[in-house]
Amino acid sequence: MMPYQIPYGRQNIDQADIDAVVAVLNSPWLTQGPTIECFERAVAAHCQADFAIAVCNATAALHIACLAAGLGPGDRLWTSPNTFVASANCGRYCGAEVDFVDIDPLTLNLDAGLLARKLEAAELNGRLPKVVVAVAFSGQSCDMQSIARLAERYGFTLIEDAAHAIGAGYLGRPVGCGDHAVMTIFSFHPVKIVTSAEGGMVLTNDPQLAARLRRLRSHGITGEPAQMKVPDHGLWYYQQLELGFNYRMTDLHAALGLSQMSRIDEFVAKRRELAARYDRLLAGLPLTLPYNQPGAESAWHLYVVRLQLEYIQSSQREVFEALRGAGIGVNLHYIPVHLQPYYQEQGFAEGDFPEAERYFGEAISLPLFPDLTEEQQDYVVAQLSQVLGQASSANSRARHA
Template identity: 75%
Template sequence: MIPYGRQSLDQADIDAVVAVLQSDWLTQGPAIERFEQAMAERCQANHAVAVCNATAALHIACLAAGLGPGDWLWTTPNTFLASANCGRYCGAQVDFVDIDPLTWNLDARALEAKLEAAERRGSLPKVLVAVAFSGQSCDMEYIARLSKRYGFTVIEDASHAVGASYAGRPVGCGEFAAMTVFSFHPVKIITSAEGGMVLTNRPELAQRLQRLRSHGMTRDVGQMTEPSHGPWYYQQIELGFNYRMTDLQAALGLSQLNKLDGFVARRRELAARYDRLLACLPLTLPGAQADAESAWHLYVVRLRLKDIALDHRQVFEGLRAAGIGVNLHYIPVHLQPYYRAQGFADGDFPQAERYYAEAISLPMFPSLRDEQQDYVVEQLRRLLEE
């Protein structure tokens, strides 16, 4: 089976983890700070806060933004559940903005229209989670201008976009978002097995993120509300969580970061090959957002169903039967039973629903060989021409 995505590990990664196992620190040690510093430097950001996974990163980013009961978080329906669930963890209400028919990202113009209506109702969002779907940023400059006009905080969910760029700068630099979240799950661009990170340029946000990941606790005398009792002393300032990353994960992540350029270059090469090889088939291929250079976590095609004999499920199952582990990113979040119970229904976000009815994620990972990619294309061609 050719999977849709997988990690790419080598001996240097193994050696980095073994070195931590042989050290004095397995968690809360120096490897975490080294990984944070390296990621911040890579992304041209001032601060990076490593956590156990990207869902935890989204949660504490929302809390750091002040999201709570009575507030609204908006995001795209074309994303993984965590981009919406992070709002519910904070007690906020969640709503969605439909997707752009070209890029399949959150549509900034639809966002503007929805903000105008929400302002009239007095129900503007406090947080917008802008998801860099498949590794490509949304129209972040336009979204940043809207955030200033309407007073919401932008969190870029760049779980797919480590190594991507926007407007000539690395995703994560903080020019267009207050905080950026990365994921290091094994199928992502780089991996720490499990892991996530929040990047920000604001010291007060970084300080709070660091507290929230570790029980709301601090050893910094400057943050304490009562006099210190001595060098052993710590205080819990607020209710936090045990969202810490281990040194084992950080060592693997830092080793992987050293190979990021090569990983992204190969993904872009594979995406360009798909573009060429699939150009004449009855498919809609991924569209480009102006000023965005994707990291190509995913390569998604949409079936032109009116031009083929098989339906969506038949093509999907046909590829699986041929040993190709295709997937579908994503089922629109508003159609999940939990969110239907919040009042969402079919037809609420027609672009996202139309996308879901046509989309298939093809294999995309750095170790995918050209001959494997050729086989994927051959089998897809066979099904579409039946």
């Protein structure tokens, strides 16, 4: 019997969350009701954004954000290879071509310098992207200021995929405020900072984009007389203005998310505390620890270490399997998207984005969630240090932390 079964991430649900969902179950509205708007207002207020549009998941949010940006066949979307496939798939859903920009080896985010060079070449070839999706990997923003300057120069729409980063900060402002990205995407999956069980949201400061995003999440339909193409026939009347989707969030999901938002600062503070403790406990091991980019305050969705394989005898797979065998649910974020069979069928190949591939061969995501105890964290560190052949020195540090 293993002493622990520790996942890499897990939701924190309290009685207030349960009561909020039960209240909706006892209300007249299970979907398309007032709780959704309350949730949207709470997220917009926290992030200092003008508009928030809730949808059924973050992939749907990415899809309608790309559509609202006008992405379609013949266009191009660029993103990071170090992300979940949805950051790229949203472009394919729109019929666009997808390409990638390699990562910064420190931040593990899309490299703004490489993006600048790729844009110069693309301008000469007449193949500039219409959309760039900048992914806030692990909860830390990209160099959004530099990327926003490039967006202004080259005319692409900048979308921040902040699925990991609600509660994060950048240059003294909340991620999602719209200072740099035209639209920001959040995820409320159970392992994220706050959860609605499933759910996503698009934030923007553009009222026209907000109106279109609301239509796209609900079949392209509007009930607003000012948006209608033919005369309004009464209070019951609606019109489908474009092809949209049934991407609506339910009031049940919104109730959970709204309740969780009351504790977002607590959740982020605990994640930061645990990440700082990992930094102390793991110092000196043959690992590359996460890098804190100046000006970016991570929400710490993930705590990812990189194995310094030249200094250890075990392979990445052996370390991974040993930790899983000890009851520690380590994970790997992410397999570079361009190495997925679907994208290799689009013409991508191993070697195209070497920094992302090098990272993939060294990375392990350690458990990090608000309910992770110091005892559990000490166990994770002890098992990892033992696998790396450094148990005695790491245990000494743990006792004095």
